[in-house]
Amino acid sequence: MEVLSKDLKKQIGQFVADDFRTAAVFNKYGIDFCCKGHKTIETVCDQKGIKSDSLLEELQDVLKNSPDPSVDYKTWPLDLLAEYIEKKHHRYVEEKIPVLRQFLGKLCHVHGERHPELFEVNQLFNASANELVSHMKKEELILFPYVKKMVKAKLENESLSAPPFGTVKNPITMMMQEHDNEGERFEKIAKLTDNYSTPADGCTTYRVTYAMLNEFEQDLHVHIHLENNILFPKAMKLEQQFG
Numbered sequence: 001m002e003v004l005s006k007d008l009k010k011q012i013g014q015f016v017a018d019d020f021r022t023a024a025v026f027n028k029y030g031i032d033f034c035c036k037g038h039k040t041i042e043t044v045c046d047q048k049g050i051k052s053d054s055l056l057e058e059l060q061d062v063l064k065n066s067p068d069p070s071v072d073y074k075t076w077p078l079d080l081l082a083e084y085i086e087k088k089h090h091r092y093v094e095e096k097i098p099v100l101r102q103f104l105g106k107l108c109h110v111h112g113e114r115h116p117e118l119f120e121v122n123q124l125f126n127a128s129a130n131e132l133v134s135h136m137k138k139e140e141l142i143l144f145p146y147v148k149k150m151v152k153a154k155l156e157n158e159s160l161s162a163p164p165f166g167t168v169k170n171p172i173t174m175m176m177q178e179h180d181n182e183g184e185r186f187e188k189i190a191k192l193t194d195n196y197s198t199p200a201d202g203c204t205t206y207r208v209t210y211a212m213l214n215e216f217e218q219d220l221h222v223h224i225h226l227e228n229n230i231l232f233p234k235a236m237k238l239e240q241q242f243g
Contacts, residue, residue, distance in 0.1 A: 013037020035183030
């Protein structure tokens with residue numbers, strides 16, 4: 001995929017959907033490719049004061065020089081992609097939440113007096129954790145089963161009865177709004193922690209906790225990208241085929 005000046009009008013999320021290696025460049029510039037993936041490169045560069053030529057050049061370099069082929073999630077069957085998101089990203093969230101809760105609680109107890117921002121970080125993470133658990137269950141019990149049902153009906157040339165939620169666009173709209181909420185929470189966490197920089201008086205637990213929070217946010221970005229920019233649009237397009 002050659003990067004050209006016309007790509008300034010291309011949406012960030014579509015860029016990453018076409019080749020996931022570009023995500024590393026957007027991360028470097030602090031550009032949200034998941035929740036705000038609908039913005040164009042031109043718009044984001046204007047908002048952040050980034051030189052568009054430099055960004056396009058870096059995108060070109062990573063596509064040209066990276067030796068590892070990108071995983072092309074766009075080509076995956078929708079039922080496989082839904083299963084992958086659940087098994088990889090949902091399970092990751094479920095495994096990391098209790099550990100991060102424990103570590104953040106300890107940091108507040110030990111370092112909270114000198115670093116009061118920890119209390120807000122802890123509050124934001126706990127709110128995010130609660131919402132994510134509820135959000136993922138709705139996907140696993142309602143949205144993903146319907147996506148798999150559509151795929152099966154298409155493969156077997158069967159008719160598809162209308163779901164109780166009317167159209168797949170309804171739960172998808174709700175899921176995307178919830179994604180936006182989590183994206184905003186983690187933007188605040190990143191700002192409060194100075195992009196997960198451990199203070200000079202921080203202990204090993206401090207460093208480990210911030211590294212885990214950073215990893216958690218990066219995984220969430222990929223998780224939301226796969227849904228917002230690939231799974232959801234393709235699910236809505238598939239539903240239209242049943243007329």
